[in-house]
Amino acid sequence: xxxxxxxxxxxxxxxxxxxxxxxxxxxxxxxxxxxxxxxxxxxxxxxxxxxxxxxxxxxxxxxxxxxxxxxxxxxxxxxxxxxxxxxxxxxxxxxxxxxxxxxxxxxxxxxxxxxxxxxxxxxxxxxxxxxxxxxxxxxxxxxxxxxxxxxxxxxxxxxxxxxxxxxxxxxxxxxxxxxxxxxxxxxxxxxxxxxxxxxxxxxxxxxxxxxxxxxxxxxxxxxxxxxxxxxxxxxxxxxxxxxxxxxxxxxxxxxxxxxxxxxxxxxxxxxxxxxxxxxxxxxxxxxxxxxxxxxxxxxxxxxxxxxxxxxxxxxxxxxx
Amino acid sequence: xxxxxxxxxxxxxxxxxxxxxxxxxxxxxxxxxxxxxxxxxxxxxxxxxxxxxxxxxxxxxxxxxxxxxxxxxxxxxxxxxxxxxxxxxxxxxxxxxxxxxxxxxxxxxxxxxxxxxxxxxxxxxxxxxxxxxxxxxxxxxxxxxxxxxxxxxxxxxxxxxxxxxxxxxxxxxxxxxxxxxxxxxxxxxxxxxxxxxxxxxxxxxxxxxxxxxxxxxxxxxxxxxxxxxxxxxxxxxxxxxxxxxxxxxxxxxxxxxxxxxxxxxxxxxxxxxxxxxxxxxxxxxxxxxxxxxxxxxxxxxxxxxxxxxxxxxxxxxxxxxxxxx
Amino acid sequence: xxxxxxxxxxxxxxxxxxxxxxxxxxxxxxxxxxxxxxxxxxxxxxxxxxxxxxxxxxxxxxxxxxxxxxxxxxxxxxxxxxxxxxxxxxxxxxxxxxxxxxxxxxxxxxxxxxxxxxxxxxxxxxxxxxxxxxxxxxxxxxxxxxxxxxxxxxxxxxxxxxxxxxxxxxxxxxxxxxxxxxxxxxxxxxxxxxxxxxxxxxxxxxxxxxxxxxxxxxxxxxxxxxxxxxxxxxxxxxxxxxxxxxxxxxxxxxxxxxxxxxxxxxxxxxxxxxxxxxxxxxxxxxxxxxxxxxxxxxxxxxxx
Numbered sequence: 001x002x003x004x005x006x007x008x009x010x011x012x013x014x015x016x017x018x019x020x021x022x023x024x025x026x027x028x029x030x031x032x033x034x035x036x037x038x039x040x041x042x043x044x045x046x047x048x049x050x051x052x053x054x055x056x057x058x059x060x061x062x063x064x065x066x067x068x069x070x071x072x073x074x075x076x077x078x079x080x081x082x083x084x085x086x087x088x089x090x091x092x093x094x095x096x097x098x099x100x101x102x103x104x105x106x107x108x109x110x111x112x113x114x115x116x117x118x119x120x121x122x123x124x125x126x127x128x129x130x131x132x133x134x135x136x137x138x139x140x141x142x143x144x145x146x147x148x149x150x151x152x153x154x155x156x157x158x159x160x161x162x163x164x165x166x167x168x169x170x171x172x173x174x175x176x177x178x179x180x181x182x183x184x185x186x187x188x189x190x191x192x193x194x195x196x197x198x199x200x201x202x203x204x205x206x207x208x209x210x211x212x213x214x215x216x217x218x219x220x221x222x223x224x225x226x227x228x229x230x231x232x233x234x235x236x237x238x239x240x241x242x243x244x245x246x247x248x249x250x251x252x253x254x255x256x257x258x259x260x261x262x263x264x265x266x267x268x269x270x271x272x273x274x275x276x277x278x279x280x281x282x283x284x285x286x287x288x289x290x291x292x293x294x295x296x297x298x299x300x301x302x303x304x305x306x307x308x309x310x311x312x313x314x315x316x317x318x319x320x
Numbered sequence: 321x322x323x324x325x326x327x328x329x330x331x332x333x334x335x336x337x338x339x340x341x342x343x344x345x346x347x348x349x350x351x352x353x354x355x356x357x358x359x360x361x362x363x364x365x366x367x368x369x370x371x372x373x374x375x376x377x378x379x380x381x382x383x384x385x386x387x388x389x390x391x392x393x394x395x396x397x398x399x400x401x402x403x404x405x406x407x408x409x410x411x412x413x414x415x416x417x418x419x420x421x422x423x424x425x426x427x428x429x430x431x432x433x434x435x436x437x438x439x440x441x442x443x444x445x446x447x448x449x450x451x452x453x454x455x456x457x458x459x460x461x462x463x464x465x466x467x468x469x470x471x472x473x474x475x476x477x478x479x480x481x482x483x484x485x486x487x488x489x490x491x492x493x494x495x496x497x498x499x500x501x502x503x504x505x506x507x508x509x510x511x512x513x514x515x516x517x518x519x520x521x522x523x524x525x526x527x528x529x530x531x532x533x534x535x536x537x538x539x540x541x542x543x544x545x546x547x548x549x550x551x552x553x554x555x556x557x558x559x560x561x562x563x564x565x566x567x568x569x570x571x572x573x574x575x576x577x578x579x580x581x582x583x584x585x586x587x588x589x590x591x592x593x594x595x596x597x598x599x600x601x602x603x604x605x606x607x608x609x610x611x612x613x614x615x616x617x618x619x620x621x622x623x624x625x626x627x628x629x630x631x632x633x634x635x636x637x638x639x640x641x642x643x644x645x
Numbered sequence: 646x647x648x649x650x651x652x653x654x655x656x657x658x659x660x661x662x663x664x665x666x667x668x669x670x671x672x673x674x675x676x677x678x679x680x681x682x683x684x685x686x687x688x689x690x691x692x693x694x695x696x697x698x699x700x701x702x703x704x705x706x707x708x709x710x711x712x713x714x715x716x717x718x719x720x721x722x723x724x725x726x727x728x729x730x731x732x733x734x735x736x737x738x739x740x741x742x743x744x745x746x747x748x749x750x751x752x753x754x755x756x757x758x759x760x761x762x763x764x765x766x767x768x769x770x771x772x773x774x775x776x777x778x779x780x781x782x783x784x785x786x787x788x789x790x791x792x793x794x795x796x797x798x799x800x801x802x803x804x805x806x807x808x809x810x811x812x813x814x815x816x817x818x819x820x821x822x823x824x825x826x827x828x829x830x831x832x833x834x835x836x837x838x839x840x841x842x843x844x845x846x847x848x849x850x851x852x853x854x855x856x857x858x859x860x861x862x863x864x865x866x867x868x869x870x871x872x873x874x875x876x877x878x879x880x881x882x883x884x885x886x887x888x889x890x891x892x893x894x895x896x897x898x899x900x901x902x903x904x905x906x907x908x909x910x911x912x913x914x915x916x917x918x919x920x921x922x923x924x925x926x927x928x929x930x931x932x933x934x935x936x937x938x939x940x941x942x943x944x945x946x947x948x949x
Binding site for chain 1: 362363475476477478505506507508509510511513514532533534535536537538539540558559562563572573574576577578579580581584586587588589590591593
């Protein structure tokens with residue numbers, strides 16, 4: 001196996017928010033790596049903390065504790081100018097193509113904003129700026145005639161392409177993709193996913209792909225982390241997780257997806273109850289309340305991680 | 321089986337300052353008693369406009385039913401006045417929307433809201449209505465003791481159940497469900513869909529399930545209609561739609577979905593975008609994006625109904641399957 | 646339905662691209678009342694500039710001989726052919742006085758609001774953007790200011806500082822600073838949570854850049870509306886203060902100042918109260934119509 005270079009390493013990352021009712025455990029003790037050129041899919045439902053995770057990595061939210069190593073150095077300890085430099089290497093694509101673009105900026109202005117902000121081009125160097133903007137628009141498949149359009153004049157798919165072009169403007173190495181296709185129609189979703197794969201191959205990008213859609217994550221990820229209420233539940237290569245889903249939650253998630261085939265009547269693992277609140281959680285497995293296989297001991301003590309096969313880890317007492 | 325709903329040549333347009341938007345063009349649709357019909361389409365296809373037209377909830381102006389008839393249970397409801405249509409809404413035809421947050425009144429308890437829905441159409445005492453309301457809550461899986469709770473105390477999935485309870489409280493003949501589970505998490509969606517299947521067996525309500533998710537359609541519906549750019553391009557039973565696909569758009573949709581069961585390296589999207597609804601196109605609405613497109617497709621509107629099987633109709637010059645297979 | 650509207654802007658759209666500003670302008674033009682208001686305001690500005698230019702060119706000749714010179718023969722003369730608005734208690738032609746009074750109401754009225762906006766907006770933006778304790782401290786301070794009725798507050802400040810135009814401006818803007826800061830804060834808070842702000846941070850923008858380039862253009866419109874609506878109030882405030890003798894000093898023909906003595910002569914000389922009053926009303930209504938039109942022009946864009 002080729003020696004994979006680790007681009008991003010997360011160690012014991014925690015993010016707790018203060019609420020009047022107690023601390024909200026948004027991200028609780030997460031550890032994983034992402035290799036260069038690969039895609040790590042982060043899967044979970046609402047409230048699992050996947051978006052918070054993405055933002056912590058980019059330091060749009062300050063983590064409570066833990067370490068984040070990018071290309072070997074701890075990014076949480078860097079100074080302001082170093083952080084600004086780091087932004088050229090780590091970027092983000094947002095979920096909502098409507099609120100992630102400044103309504104007062106044209107397509108060209110939105111795409112060149114990072115170039116100007118980082119001082120890569122001077123404001124007067126319009127020729128070079130325009131060339132670069134054209135280049136980026138070509139890269140993401142946006143027709144030239146939209147250069148001076150405003151976001152509200154374009155559909156979701158095109159807006160998302162602007163978001164991607166903006167993220168690529170600084171030639172980053174790593175991009176956090178926060179549910180980039182969830183708000184798009186099926187046929188457009190496929191266009192954007194293909195685009196993202198092409199860009200990854202051409203530019204050598206590394207993705208952290210956050211989504212709730214298991215079919216999308218299977219298609220695009222090399223490795224997957226499944227989260228539930230801030231904790232990691234299962235982690236491994238995409239292939240092994242789909243072949244051998246081990247954690248009861250992963251199994252429930254997989255079986256809950258409606259199969260687009262009327263001849264297959266799926267047997268669903270219908271979970272009991274609702275997601276409980278991530279505020280003031282006690283010890284023990286947070287999924288136990290809804291788990292069809294829960295035992296008394298699951299509610300009590302801390303979780304331990306078990307390796308069910310090579311590189312495939314599960315956080316469940318069942319495997320101990 | 322008789323048709324509880326018959327839509328004939330329905331055309332709806334929005335007349336705005338910036339131009340006329342042709343939302344629905346010549347829609348023909350039939351719904352049988354007790355049947356679940358899936359209405360599949362993407363954003364802007366006209367699914368919500370169609371549902372709202374049936375309920376006469378369209379804002380008139382700027383919307384206008386230009387042409388066509390909506391026949392419910394033998395009666396033509398297209399030109400009914402406000403009072404008559406109000407007797408039907410909520411009572412004989414109910415609708416549930418995508419966002420349960422905005423469907424529920426935040427200052428009334430859920431029990432109250434269901435009770436109100438019942439009292440609006442039934443001449444019974446308040447106490448009777450209240451106990452019926454509690455019954456409905458139990459039917460959708462919410463314990464009676466939560467009847468006095470307010471909407472904000474419920475999660476998304478539970479709110480949607482309350483909305484469904486309200487919609488079914490008067491035992492309507494038709495339920496219009498507009499993307500009822502799109503805003504819910506996948507595991508919650510599974511719960512709600514399972515519950516809806518149970519309700520279907522119990523009440524036998526004819527349902528039009530509007531969604532963009534072909535998986536939900538495959539698991540929940542008997543009949544499927546595909547809507548594109550304001551037109552029904554294909555309609556048939558669920559098996560035919562998935563296995564004997566006739567319209568290139570339907571085929572495109574089926575191939576564009578990433579699947580957890582198949583291993584494909586590259587998805588097959590449908591190139592291009594839905595056409596501008598302010599422009600009346602000469603030929604087939606899908607012609608620009610269709611890989612089988614021919615001259616005849618560009619210049620001539622395909623015939624409205626072309627049978628390609630039992631109860632399987634398509635609107636296409638070159639359907640992918642022809643006659644009974 | 647909203648989807649229908651967003652869909653229609655597609656590759657076939659032949660109209661040229663319209664910026665949010667152009668869209669608002671075209672929406673504004675459709676509102677007849679707003680356009681009338683705008684026309685009236687333009688006329689008022691023309692009158693004000695006209696009087697200033699004449700004073701400059703004639704070296705105050707007209708001012709001295711037609712506006713402030715007294716002619717007791719014509720005392721309280723009613724409207725006539727030669728004096729269309731009549732004369733005041735000193736025999737001064739009311740029409741000329743009202744014309745020359747336009748500049749005070751307009752410029753002091755607008756000036757005070759402008760000052761309030763330049764100070765209040767940044768304060769509100771900072772409070773809204775940073776939140777937490779900063780927000781609390783600033784807003785409580787503003788609450789204290791707002792607790793005192795603006796007229797009394799202005800009177801107190803003038804009493805402390807003395808009567809001069811500068812002090813008048815300061816006094817008048819203080820109360821409005823609190824209003825602007827509130828509105829600015831609210832609009833910043835609605836914009837702040839949008840993802841494009843996070844996107845700006847992700848590309849390396851610092852707080853100042855975000856406030857100026859991203860938040861301000863999007864949060865500005867409610868302030869613009871408050872600005873135009875506030876001018877109406879401001880004009881009335883100037884008039885009120887001058888009426889009480891605390892504002893523009895005689896013999897300057899500020900409309901409120903004209904009204905000071907008008908009440909004594911109301912029964913005999915109705916024209917001294919009616920005409921300045923009418924001009925005050927027309928100006929305030931014109932600014933309000935403009936403000937309403939602006940607000941409506943901005944809103945549809947937001948709704949779409």
